[in-house]
Amino acid sequence: MSDVDRLHEMIAAARRIVAFTGAGISTESGIPDFRSLGGIWTKYQPIYFDDFIASEEMRRESWRRKFATDEVMLKAEPNAGHRALAKLVEQGRMSAIITQNIDGLHQRSGVPESRVIELHGNGTYATCLDCGQRYELEPIKKAFLEHDQVPICSKCDGLVKTATISFGQAMPEIAMARAQHETMACDLFIVLGSSLVVYPAAAFPQAAKRNGAGLVIINRDPTDQDDSADLVIHSEIGSVMSRVVGVN
Known part of the structure; x- marks a missing residue:
């Protein structure tokens, strides 16, 4: 058999x-597999969750990487x-x-x-880390690329992050x-x-x-x-x- x-x-x-x-x-x-040769983790040092929370520059870098590498995932079937x-x-x-x-x-x-x-988690949308409000990526991408704007929650002013689990995040x-x-x-x-x-x-x-x-x-x-x-x-x-x- x-x-x-x-x-x-x-x-x-x-x-x-x-x-x-x-x-x-x-x-x-x-x-691509993030961990394989040529994957994201062989090109970039990971941004840890605590660094994302503590530093606006790390948040900006996180979003820059997201939009630089996202096209393949979002177009996949x-x-x-x-x-x-x-x-x-x-x-x-x-x-x-x-x-x-x-x-x-x-x-x-x-x-x-x-x-x-x-x-x-899920990399196709974002959420507020404080209140959980969901945000679609396209408006965030537009504001980031055109105005270098790092997203803040419109409901509670909390930090907005892709709905993924980062290194060091529970x-x-x-x-x-x-x-x-x-x-x-x-x-x-x-x-x-x-x-x-x-x-x-x-x-x-x-x-x-x-x-x-x-x-x-x-x-x-x-x-x-x-x-x-x-x-x-x-x-x-x-x-x-x-x-x-x-x-x-």
Whole structure:
């Protein structure tokens, strides 16, 4: 039996599936992995959350980087891997998608917002750090590029930041709690495109496995958790999942 056939059988037998996605599912949409050679973190020193809060110059630099590197992410489209997961959600077979990605492609593939748990936030909009007011990026970009204006909240005068989790910023408590709940409730946990090196998020696959769920890892390169998985497939996510689920 091929790995694809085995995965198909595991999905068919599962009652409650959770997906855990990392950069690898989005690189197939043309979004570079931040940590890979040539990625953002090899070009820039990260701006830590405390520095963003303390320094207007750091806030200005953060927005400059955002708009200099954002075009690829905002133009990217969901790929076959995203669409396959969306179909499993639509069928009621997948209860949640826990993602380390900030590109919003799961939502754009048709997955309801309520089914996507974003551990590292979302880079397609901004929020006020004080009152939580949401802001779209285009007006912020226009004011920044034309007037060098760093955004301030119009409701409370708080600092406005992209809705992502920065280095040194606490992980989102609600998202982490939801991810933990879904992990412990599932009977099949599928990792797609994560190197499983960023903790605490990378602990979820092992927690699911210890709780009795089947563990599948689909990633181009080996991970440190391959030895504990029930099935490991080193291949492109889109080609595997489109064959398993039946999407283009």
